Amino acid sequence: MRRMTARPANAHQARLLRLLRDGGPNSRAQLGDQIDLSRSKLAVEIDRLLETGLVAADGLAASRGGRRSHNIRLAPGLRLLGVDIGATSVDVAVTNAELEILGHLNQPMDVREGPVAVFEQVLDMAAKLRASGVAEGFDGAGIGVPGPVRFPEGVPVAPPIMPGWDGFPVREALSQELGCPVMVDNDVNLMAMGEQHAGVARSVKDFLCVKIGTGIGCGIVVGGEVYRGTTGSAGDIGHIQAEPDGRPCACGNHGCLEAYFGGAALARDAEAAARDGRSAELAARLEEVGGLAATDVAAAASAGDATALDLIREGGTRTGQVIAGLVSFFNPGLVVIGGGVTGLGHTLLAAIRTQVYRQSLPLATGNLPIVLGELGPAAGVTGAARLISDHLFSPA
Helix, strand or coil: CCCCCCCCCHHHHHHHHHHHHHHEEEEEHHHHCCCCCCHHHHHHHHHHHHHCEEEEEEEECCCCCCCCCCCEEEEECCCEEEEEEECCCCEEEEEECCCEEEEEEEEEECHHHHHHHHHHHHHHHHHHHHHHCCCCHHHHHHEEEEECCCCCCEECCCCCCCCCCCCCCCCHHHHHHHHHCCCEEEHHHHHHHHHHHHCCCCCCEEEEEEEEECCCCEEECCEECCCCCCCCCCCCHHCCCCCCCCCEECCCEEHHHHHHHHHHHHHHHHHHHHHHCHHHHHHHHHHCCCCCHHHHHHHHHCCHHHHHHHHHHHHHHHHHHHHHHHHHHCCCCCCCEHHHHHCCCHHHHHHHHHHHHHHHHHHCEEEEEEEECCCCCHHHHHHHHHHHHHHCCCCC
């Protein structure tokens, strides 16, 4: 597999590459309108990028008077791999340099099997995508994992739902296997980057992206950039205390939000309700399949089951309480709700909205949209591709 050899030589070239990634093919004149360079300096930098093979000419641009110039685009042969590892499934996609998804696979997977087994599956899925013809090799790969990541090294640190992953050199191991640069981040940060690039947060600079899956996390975007904190653990809201001296949590503490809501907690509470005789609908589903998941609660709620609806509302209210605190502190322009549990739909969103609007001050919530993400599973892999392109499109 090939290794991308060229990197931008300076900040101006990096800026040009990111403009072409986010805006698509553009003329030299239009690029000049967006970057603070003289016409002659701009021409020099574009010509240097053309020589590296990172960009290519792309037909004649629309006339603005005088001689028509060529459009410039990112090299059409560049290929990025986006990998979004969840607690119970993995998504792998190939994109071009403009982050358009060319091929996408999803498979069930248990992150508790450990990094070796999971990455064997990831590499197998990447090989299938190559075999389909969408990529000969990869110029870079972005990886999302469902736990805290020490970002500069690309290493998970004591992830509560990922036994065996603590300290595993994800970036180094996959870079060797794939033969290309690799970047690693928490999965919810990548969801935020995906929604920012191609989803509901395209025009927003300051927003929160809350992922409710097996666990709960929050991507924080400030001034258009993901905020990771000093060590990379910013946004770990699933372990904010929701109930003093409450239920034990997988992290070792008691009363965390994740102990009360998220896919794992919701499945556990639904099974308890089924066994206690509080829901005939959930009891029938439990007897049929032997276990319940958030999707079963969603189906029962859609059928009008009162207990399922109560479980969703209670979880949404607790989550809304935590988000309300974040809104009061951060004053975002948007809150995006994503992740597998968003299949619970409007009942969940309404409970979260009600609690946030009730609890936070009107100045913070008066013009605050709280919405479901647009991209679904594509958000994580798009964000993963965005992560590695940010690295590749930075000066070497």
